[in-house]
Amino acid sequence: TPFGDHLRITAPALLLTLSSSPRPTLAGKLNRGLSVVDTLRILRGDNITDEELFHARILGWTVEWVSSNCPLPRVLFFARETSSHAITRDPIQLQAFFLVADDIMDSSYTRRGQPCWFRKENVGMVAINDGFILESSVYIILKKYFKKTQYYVELLELYHEVTFQTELGQLLDLITAPEDNVDLSRFSPAKHQFIVIFKTAYYSFYLPVALAMLMAGVKNENAYSQARDILIPLGEYFQVQDDYLDCYGAPEVIGKIGTDIQDNKCSWLVNQALVRITPEQRKILDQHYGKKDSKAEAAVKQLYIDIDIESVYKAYEEKSYTEISAMIAKVDESTGVKKEVFTEYMNKIYKRTK
Amino acid sequence: TPFGDHLRITAPALLLTLSSSPRPTLAGKLNRGLSVVDTLRILRGDNITDEELFHARILGWTVEWVSSNCPLPRVLFFARETSSHAITRDPIQLQAFFLVADDIMDSSYTRRGQPCWFRKENVGMVAINDGFILESSVYIILKKYFKKTQYYVELLELYHEVTFQTELGQLLDLITAPEDNVDLSRFSPAKHQFIVIFKTAYYSFYLPVALAMLMAGVKNENAYSQARDILIPLGEYFQVQDDYLDCYGAPEVIGKIGTDIQDNKCSWLVNQALVRITPEQRKILDQHYGKKDSKAEAAVKQLYIDIDIESVYKAYEEKSYTEISAMIAKVDESTGVKKEVFTEYMNKIYKRTK
Ligand SMILES: [Mg+2]
Ligand SMILES: [Mg+2]
Numbered sequence: 001t002p003f004g005d006h007l008r009i010t011a012p013a014l015l016l017t018l019s020s021s022p023r024p025t026l027a028g029k030l031n032r033g034l035s036v037v038d039t040l041r042i043l044r045g046d047n048i049t050d051e052e053l054f055h056a057r058i059l060g061w062t063v064e065w066v067s068s069n070c071p072l073p074r075v076l077f078f079a080r081e082t083s084s085h086a087i088t089r090d091p092i093q094l095q096a097f098f099l100v101a102d103d104i105m106d107s108s109y110t111r112r113g114q115p116c117w118f119r120k121e122n123v124g125m126v127a128i129n130d131g132f133i134l135e136s137s138v139y140i141i142l143k144k145y146f147k148k149t150q151y152y153v154e155l156l157e158l159y160h161e162v163t164f165q166t167e168l169g170q171l172l173d174l175i176t177a178p179e180d181n182v183d184l185s186r187f188s189p190a191k192h193q194f195i196v197i198f199k200t201a202y203y204s205f206y207l208p209v210a211l212a213m214l215m216a217g218v219k220n221e222n223a224y225s226q227a228r229d230i231l232i233p234l235g236e237y238f239q240v241q242d243d244y245l246d247c248y249g250a251p252e253v254i255g256k257i258g259t260d261i262q263d264n265k266c267s268w269l270v271n272q273a274l275v276r277i278t279p280e281q282r283k284i285l286d287q288h289y290g291k292k293d294s295k296a297e298a299a300v301k302q303l304y305i306d307i308d309i310e311s312v313y314k315a316y317e318e319k320s321y322t323e324i325s326a327m328i329a330k331v332d333e334s335t336g337v338k339k340e341v342f343t344e345y346m347n348k349i350y351k352r353t354k
Numbered sequence: 355t356p357f358g359d360h361l362r363i364t365a366p367a368l369l370l371t372l373s374s375s376p377r378p379t380l381a382g383k384l385n386r387g388l389s390v391v392d393t394l395r396i397l398r399g400d401n402i403t404d405e406e407l408f409h410a411r412i413l414g415w416t417v418e419w420v421s422s423n424c425p426l427p428r429v430l431f432f433a434r435e436t437s438s439h440a441i442t443r444d445p446i447q448l449q450a451f452f453l454v455a456d457d458i459m460d461s462s463y464t465r466r467g468q469p470c471w472f473r474k475e476n477v478g479m480v481a482i483n484d485g486f487i488l489e490s491s492v493y494i495i496l497k498k499y500f501k502k503t504q505y506y507v508e509l510l511e512l513y514h515e516v517t518f519q520t521e522l523g524q525l526l527d528l529i530t531a532p533e534d535n536v537d538l539s540r541f542s543p544a545k546h547q548f549i550v551i552f553k554t555a556y557y558s559f560y561l562p563v564a565l566a567m568l569m570a571g572v573k574n575e576n577a578y579s580q581a582r583d584i585l586i587p588l589g590e591y592f593q594v595q596d597d598y599l600d601c602y603g604a605p606e607v608i609g610k611i612g613t614d615i616q617d618n619k620c621s622w623l624v625n626q627a628l629v630r631i632t633p634e635q636r637k638i639l640d641q642h643y644g645k646k647d648s649k650a651e652a653a654v655k656q657l658y659i660d661i662d663i664e665s666v667y668k669a670y671e672e673k674s675y676t677e678i679s680a681m682i683a684k685v686d687e688s689t690g691v692k693k694e695v696f697t698e699y700m701n702k703i704y705k706r707t708k
């Protein structure tokens with residue numbers, strides 16, 4: 001190819017040449033991708049065919065690939081396998097679409113213990129274009145494997161919609177909490193909720209289920225809105241939990257040491273603190289939040305203890321669980337979706353410690 | 355909106371709030387956007403309806419917006435106007451999709467006399483996400499105005515395809531000619547051709563015509579391949595001309611002072627020189643190309659004179675004109691496309707001085 005060795009260096013775009021490479025290993029939990037397969041199994045039951053599973057795996061990979069750590073040839077490679085291990089869980093160093101760009105915009109140094117893609121030698125800002133290529137590649141895959149399906153247009157529109165929502169969430173996050181300019185007056189629980197819903201919940205929770213529903217032939221608009229009404233709050237809860245674990249999770253269990261306080265993250269914890277603290281405590285927070293300094297971080301953590309933020313979290317968790325359970329109980333299965341899809345998710349997520 | 359004033363600062367994304375703003379003015383020649391309208395007029399002749407023109411203008415804007423200087427609300431704003439001046443030609447300072455990212459990747463400072471979007475205060479790397487949002491917005495427009503058409507899927511696929519081609523061209527350009535690492539051994543006329551075809555010709559030449567063909571109801575695959583076979587070489591010629599004018603155009607006519615030599619650009623001129631020079635001349639070129647230094651630039655320009663590159667260009671221009679004219683003469687109009695579409699393009703482009 002005219003890209004020669006450079007392309008091999010400048011991968012994610014190695015997608016063009018690598019399809020014959022040895023079996024790669026992958027990082028991340030791949031929950032989003034696996035959800036497509038799991039949801040389709042629930043919706044189709046024993047009628048599910050190998051062909052359907054094959055296609056569900058491809059869609060699973062397109063989700064992971066937008067959101068996680070795997071480039072295109074690997075998607076194809078795994079999709080061709082038929083064993084239930086077609087989606088595996090070991091580490092590689094490539095990273096995808098949103099994450100490549102996110103790391104540049106956040107000036108991050110590492111992701112999952114590896115240098116960020118744009119930090120590698122000979123990559124730099126070319127990573128931006130690599131991100132665009134990864135995105136484009138999703139549509140190439142969709143055309144190749146789904147053009148002949150009844151739900152091809154809906155598939156394309158779903159990806160367009162979810163991508164756009166994610167970008168809006170990303171935008172609000174970036175302008176609310178730039179790492180180099182701490183200003184807590186920009187934060188609020190409402191803004192946190194908007195960011196979380198748009199930046200995370202749509203692509204992590206709604207997308208995989210909606211993909212499986214399209215595959216299962218669900219056409220009723222109400223089925224999709226019921227799914228959205230449950231999965232968006234569920235995704236919101238998931239991210240709140242992530243914010244909570246960043247501060248209170250055991251590093252040896254969550255696999256990292258939390259840095260949200262030092263990184264000026266618009267975390268659920270700080271937003272809840274902001275609406276609960278006295279003017280004096282607010283001064284402490286303004287002074288210490290977002291500082292790359294472990295003493296400042298300790299002061300913020302002490303403030304969280306002083307206002308007993310853990311109890312606030314437990315109450316939120318209970319309330320969220322109760323509300324979402326009530327919504328699931330009311331799901332109208334005649335629209336084509338099943339309660340079990342959502343209870344499966346609930347069980348995986350609630351009270352997790354990692 | 356939860357974006358508040360920040361969104362207004364962080365535009366391109368002002369697309370979300372600006373639709374009621376006063377009539378904006380626009381930069382750039384808008385040739386690509388206007389081509390959609392012009393081509394549809396040729397294909398539909400006197401049968402063309404106001405409705406069709408309205409939709410052609412919307413598609414024209416989506417093209418400009420991917421490639422030129424205008425954000426979404428302005429697209430919508432103009433599309434709603436029905437006068438033939440719905441596409442106008444004055445300056446604004448916003449910039450689109452590919453260009454936003456290109457300027458970051460090239461570390462550029464200005465575009466059309468304005469600071470690059472990412473150089474503006476409070477923008478910075480958020481510009482990457484703005485680029486993604488601009489891209490996403492194209493699909494929102496397409497869904498809003500074209501979902502009910504017969505050619506909606508083809509429209510989406512055309513955009514996906516052309517975007518991907520452009521990104522591949524961009525990638526090869528970036529890894530072949532990084533501004534900070536001059537290595538002429540990476541250059542070759544074949545690589546130049548690939549870059550030009552993928553990075554420029556697809557979206558600037560094939561895309562507008564293919565869009566109009568879809569609107570006109572052209573379904574025959576041969577019509578599209580004939581169009582591609584003519585428009586890709588035409589786009590290639592256009593870019594060669596651009597490279598030529600960068601060095602030999604009159605600054606007061608082309609509106610800028612060329613910087614390709616100082617910027618280490620993989621220009622047609624340097625690639626032609628590389629295959630024509632002696633080993634001694636090669637040493638001169640290696641020493642002076644891509645240096646931010648007007649003496650070095652003058653040495654390269656002298657070398658171009660020594661090998662009479664202008665004659666090489668004139669010969670290329672003649673050959674290109676003859677070959678493309680011959681292809682146009684052979685166009686099979688029964689497929690649904692018309693020769694006039696291509697002769698119009700030829701007449702606008704050949705022997706242009708700006
Ligand atoms: Mg980040
Ligand atoms: Mg981020």
Ligand SMILES: [Mg+2]
Nearest residue numbers: 242243246260
């Ligand atoms: Mg976190």
Ligand SMILES: [Mg+2]
Nearest residue numbers: 456457460462
């Ligand atoms: Mg540039």
Ligand SMILES: [Mg+2]
Nearest residue numbers: 456459460527
């Ligand atoms: Mg460039």
Ligand SMILES: [Mg+2]
Nearest residue numbers: 596597600614
């Ligand atoms: Mg030029």
